[in-house]
Amino acid sequence: MEYQLTADVIPPADTELDPLQRHGVAALLDEQLDLLAGIEGPDGVEVEPLDHRVAVHPSGAVITWLLDAPALSFAEEAARHVLTELLAASELLETWTVGRCEVIATDDDLAAALNDDEPVDDDDDEDELTEEEVAALRDELRGSAGTLRAFGLDAFGHNPADPGCPVSAEAATLVAGAMVQAMEILTDELFADVQELEDAESAANEVEDLSVLNQLPLRYADHYGALFAKQFLVVTAILGYRLAQPGWTPPLCTAEALALHVLKAEAGVQLDLAGLLDELPVKEIFAAFDEHVFADLDHERLFDQESGEDEIDLLGTPGLDIDEWFLPRGTDVLHPYLAAE
Numbered sequence: 001m002e003y004q005l006t007a008d009v010i011p012p013a014d015t016e017l018d019p020l021q022r023h024g025v026a027a028l029l030d031e032q033l034d035l036l037a038g039i040e041g042p043d044g045v046e047v048e049p050l051d052h053r054v055a056v057h058p059s060g061a062v063i064t065w066l067l068d069a070p071a072l073s074f075a076e077e078a079a080r081h082v083l084t085e086l087l088a089a090s091e092l093l094e095t096w097t098v099g100r101c102e103v104i105a106t107d108d109d110l111a112a113a114l115n116d117d118e119p120v121d122d123d124d125d126e127d128e129l130t131e132e133e134v135a136a137l138r139d140e141l142r143g144s145a146g147t148l149r150a151f152g153l154d155a156f157g158h159n160p161a162d163p164g165c166p167v168s169a170e171a172a173t174l175v176a177g178a179m180v181q182a183m184e185i186l187t188d189e190l191f192a193d194v195q196e197l198e199d200a201e202s203a204a205n206e207v208e209d210l211s212v213l214n215q216l217p218l219r220y221a222d223h224y225g226a227l228f229a230k231q232f233l234v235v236t237a238i239l240g241y242r243l244a245q246p247g248w249t250p251p252l253c254t255a256e257a258l259a260l261h262v263l264k265a266e267a268g269v270q271l272d273l274a275g276l277l278d279e280l281p282v283k284e285i286f287a288a289f290d291e292h293v294f295a296d297l298d299h300e301r302l303f304d305q306e307s308g309e310d311e312i313d314l315l316g317t318p319g320l321d322i323d324e325w326f327l328p329r330g331t332d333v334l335h336p337y338l339a340a341e
Contacts, residue, residue: 004103029061047079049066056143157285178268183236187240190211192211193213203223230337232259234337235255250329261300
């Protein structure tokens with residue numbers, strides 16, 4: 001049975017991590033968790049780690065872990081044991097401790113989600129979230145928000161000088177955190193898409209199990225081969241770097257604008273998981289974001305029709321032809337790999 005587990009790892013008292021330290025802790029924990037092929041739980045029971053996510057905030061880190069275990073108690077005990085050993089074995093984290101370590105998706109939750117006879121009502125799912133679960137997910141978003149340094153909360157529509165502003169600082173912070181977590185997921189999924197396309201030796205229009213490329217304009221799906229996927233991954237990596245640096249210039253090529261388009265969609269998924277879509281003025285926030293980060297919205301024209309390259313007039317709009325997606329704007333070279341053919 002698969003279990004979703006959340007664990008807190010905590011530094012010594014009165015420790016506040018700066019952005020660079022948070023980045024280092026996230027990288028170290030992620031690297032160590034990646035190395036785990038299996039966990040031996042109580043009485044020698046094997047627990048298999050399937051996936052994980054690390055979010056670091058100024059006072060610690062939250063690890064969200066998907067585990068395959070025979071029972072809930074085995075998952076919790078095995079996770080606590082291996083995290084304690086992992087911290088003790090790391091010279092940089094040996095003074096840290098494991099706090100909360102518990103399953104947040106129970107057997108009943110998973111059974112209901114897999115029950116074909118009783119469709120799951122999304123609203124009911126949101127109602128079933130406990131206050132502690134909601135708080136944990138939102139803490140992850142707040143903890144991630146500091147990594148987004150390319151622009152401030154005003155990019156999400158927050159105006160501290162306007163008492164009647166519909167977008168609060170808290171709302172803008174949560175969306176900023178969702179953007180950061182979405183970038184992590186988007187990068188992982190692109191690696192998987194590259195592998196899928198290389199294994200299939202064909203383009204995206206003939207491969208079903210894709211996560212990112214199937215969110216790009218479908219009219220060009222037969223052009224999305226393994227090389228394209230690698231180039232789009234490079235562009236996404238450049239975008240991630242730029243979002244983490246102070247200062248912002250609009251997308252440096254059409255492919256980066258499309259990566260931002262997909263990033264917004266994934267951020268919406270993260271907000272939904274935290275039960276925030278109905279609480280936040282998401283429409284206003286993303287409208288402000290579009291106005292702030294894009295020089296124009298020409299790339300959205302590529303989604304107007306989903307098939308037939310001749311059904312859209314690209315004449316006079318530089319960068320929209322697929323052969324021009326990776327051509328740089330305002331700079332000579334983005335990355336040598338983007339010139340590969």
